[in-house]
Amino acid sequence: MKLLNRDVDYAARALVFMARANRPTVPVVKMREEVGVSGPFLRKIMQKLQKAGFVHSVKGKGGGFALARRPENIRLSDLIGALQGPLKFNECVFKQKLCQHHDACVLRRRIAGVESRLAAEMEGITIRDLA
Amino acid sequence: MKLLNRDVDYAARALVFMARANRPTVPVVKMREEVGVSGPFLRKIMQKLQKAGFVHSVKGKGGGFALARRPENIRLSDLIGALQGPLKFNECVFKQKLCQHHDACVLRRRIAGVESRLAAEMEGITIRDLA
DNA sequence: CAAAATGATACTGCTATGGTATCATTTATT
DNA sequence: AATAAATGATACCATAGCAGTATCATTTTG
Secondary structure, three states: OOOOOOHHHHHHHOOOOOOHHHHHHEEEHHHHHHHHHHHHHHHHEEEEEEHHHOEEEEEEOOEEEEEEHHHHEEHHHHHHHOOOOOOOOOOOOOOOOHHOOOOOOOOHHHHHHHHHHOOOOOHOOHHHOOO | OOOOOOHHHHHHHHHHHHHHHOOOOOOOOHHHHOOOOHHHHHHHHHHHHHHHOEEEEEOOOOEEEEEEHHHHHHHHHHHHHHHOOOOOOOOOOOOOOHHHOOOOOOOHHHHHHHHHHHHHHHHEEEHHOOO
């Protein structure tokens, strides 16, 4: 069980890089080496970030990407939501007949609690914290 | 990101069933309906549980499976470890050059903290809690 | 010997992940 | 106007893990 997939991982690196770079825009070629990923793959991730509103893009020579929000307003939970999908709550373990003998779905409630606390932790980490 | 996979899910159901059943052994055919899974698949899971020491098995007619530990000594984290693999800590996001400009790998530490707290939550849930 | 049970293992289908490749479009520079 | 530098949009692919089925061997009871 990985908490972060590659997209989120690389996106975090790139956003930190952009947060540090004091430039209006940063092109992918300037980031890909330090981020440690191929240009085309990073571009695909950046395009997702653009569509999700984390960055805006400038096409053409001299263009690139720039943060569309301040680093402290980009939370890890946001990146996960945009690039990795929502936390999927496990289906009830006790959907079956077992439930008839039991007041509530204990495991479901326990796991739901765990997941909400996990989500809260992810919300507490921002790009600013990492930069 | 699912916290529990199917194996863990079904295993939890089966172990709860066994904890409630006051019998020396429980055969798969007696469990599969309430667990909500096919016999062969549940058998495969039970075999894993047997190898991992959660249950012991009795072959032959009248046989089946029995808990090898008390329910309060079977933790969700144990099941995850046996059926789903260990929590894989994400590789350092800042393995690359970025680290040269930074004292420590902040994201790595943050995620490691999150994961250890997650593991602790899983350790706090036992079959007894669910039964 | 037959029936009931697990042990072991091989196989399959699907989906998500982690990419690569290609072509189109926009913009700055000369 | 031509060229180079950049993103936009898509299509494609390879691998691994997940979920599940199928089969045969072995053990035990009656």
